[in-house]
Amino acid sequence: MVDKTLEQILLKKFNYRTFRPGQEEAILAALQSQDSLVMLPTGSGKSICYQLPGYMKEGLVVIVSPLLSLMQDQVEKLKANGERQVAALNSLSSRAEKNRIFKQLHLLKFLYISPEMIQFDFLMQRLKQLKIALFVVDEAHCISQWGMDFRPDYLKMGEIRRKLNNPTTMALTATATESVRNEIKESLHMNHEETQEIIHSVDRKAIKLKVAICDGNKKERLTELVNQLKGAGVIYFSSKKLADEIAETLRTDHGLKAESYHSDLTVDDKVKVQQQFIDNTIQLICATSAFGMGIDKPDIRFVIHYHMPANPEMYLQEIGRCSRDGKEGIAILLFEAGDQYLQMRLQENALPDESLLNYIYKNNLKIKAEQADPKVQIGQFYVNAEIPYNVALYQIQNREKLKQNQLDYMLKYVYHTGCKRAFLLHYFDEAVMNKPANCCSSCDPSLEQHFFSEDIERTNKNTEKLDWKTRFKQLYKIDEESMN
């Protein structure tokens, strides 16, 4: 039963007529001051879940977000919708800006803040004096996902929440298995029984799934594909260097409008590339996983992975940028035997080994600002939290096993001959309901051809590929005689 008042506010403030699945339940939980864990697929309008109740409740909505681009993006969107009482506090804010926001904190409706910034004592003191309508932890799976974006600071949000006197909390995520969801609740000190879980399927039926196993010809397969696929696309790489190189090749050798995007770009360049991609001046983005959070381009038609991602969560998150407009798109994973070792190497560099952890504990190394090495950072986190050495070691070793299992699952996904969609959903304890047409490369071996440019001209999708003479004739309506 849709609440009419809520719908009126939805129209007035956000210019939408109807709620998307899950939104209304999340809003109602917030309005009833009930803690919630909300899992909605990427692109399903998660921000409305906390912004709308923000307008109906007295007090400030604090949104902790791990990603700066996402924060900026949300602030700009709210401002464009006429909201003036919104600000973001993070490492990009200038000192003057911080001071200004700090002084006007009591006037704000929405405060976006990085997990590092919210820990500052003076800020916490001020926040404690204010009425907090809702405490939102965005991308909550980062609490558990000790991967590339891991920040020890995210694990402190439970403590922050307690210091703020346990305000109504909403943990938001797009992809989390049941065990990760439990970990989120535990870490945020949310009551297991009383927290409302609003879980929607991670399955995005508009996105068709293909795995292409290559045999020493991955680059060729990639260029072939991007020359044929229609619409805008993102190609994900695990290496910045390769992202640069391939973008260059696609531009110079194939005349494609391609740019690379990764953490070495300046903020200005990032914004420029994003904007050009959104208005279709750029057709292809060669990116590392730094790209995509908060990018609201509805008509991305394909996402290609040049390297296999570390886990199904990350894969789903990244392909989720495809087809936000609900029209069909394709996710293609290019795989070459041995690719898994690249991920293994990357993972080895993510967690401290026994001797490093031992060294950090012996020397009682504590966290200092701007630590470079994430491995050291993780060790220091445990020292800071005064967790005994043996417990820390046990947890880190468990973490390593978990990561290995996740990578194994990706590898099995690659070689799985049954339905790829069913296999991927199984990881999230889900089954396929109403299998879509052209589901995956196991269900339809010539899947990608539905997404090739020639398709537009073909009247019958099942026609065999025509030779050049016939196509030429069709195009120019030339009859047989004049060709010979």
Ligand SMILES: [Zn+2]
């Ligand atoms: Zn399938």
